[in-house]
Amino acid sequence: MNFRPRAKEAPEINLIPFIDVLLVILIFLMLSTTYSKFTEMQLSLPVADVEQMRDRPKEIIVTVGADGRYAVNRTALGGKNVEAVAGALSEAAKAGKDSVIIISADASSPHQAVVTVMEAARRVGLSQITFATQTSASAGK
Numbered sequence: 211m212n213f214r215p216r217a218k219e220a221p222e223i224n225l226i227p228f229i230d231v232l233l234v235i236l237i238f239l240m241l242s243t244t245y246s247k248f249t250e251m252q253l254s255l256p257v258a259d260v261e262q263m264r265d266r267p268k269e270i271i272v273t274v275g276a277d278g279r280y281a282v283n284r285t286a287l288g289g290k291n292v293e294a295v296a297g298a299l300s301e302a303a304k305a306g307k308d309s310v311i312i313i314s315a316d317a318s319s320p321h322q323a324v325v326t327v328m329e330a331a332r333r334v335g336l337s338q339i340t341f342a343t344q345t346s347a348s349a350g351k
Contacts, residue, residue, distance in 0.1 A: 268305040270336075274315035278323040290323075295330035307335055314342035 272295075273281040280287040282298040289295075303309040311331050315324050331339055 270302045274319045274323045276316040276318045296333045310338045
């Protein structure tokens with residue numbers, strides 16, 4: 211009879227199968243993942259196929275340039291703030307509250323410039339606002 215205490219072996223963790231499983235999972239995730247690139251949205255002026263309207267006294271054409279400058283009925287404005295645009299709109303509104311504002315903005319004009327025209331129209335009390343478009347024939351040019 212041997213009553214001597216046996217030397218206990220230290221438990222060991224075999225890492226090789228664990229690493230193999232992790233590599234298989236990594237390869238599976240790499241192959242099953244779809245990669246998509248987010249590109250910039252490229253916007254241009256909307257296209258409509260309608261007959262061009264004739265000039266009417268109720269129309270106020272507000273032109274917004276690419277750099278954010280304004281022109282009301284082909285008269286350039288000195289300022290770019292809401293008060294300057296509102297003053298020009300109130301002078302150009304010959305039909306009073308029945309006047310129609312046509313916003314003709316450049317495709318690359320800042321969004322804030324168009325919102326400024328809409329805010330100026332609201333302050334003056336003009337609620338009929340429309341946007342100018344180009345015909346589909348001239349859209350590619």
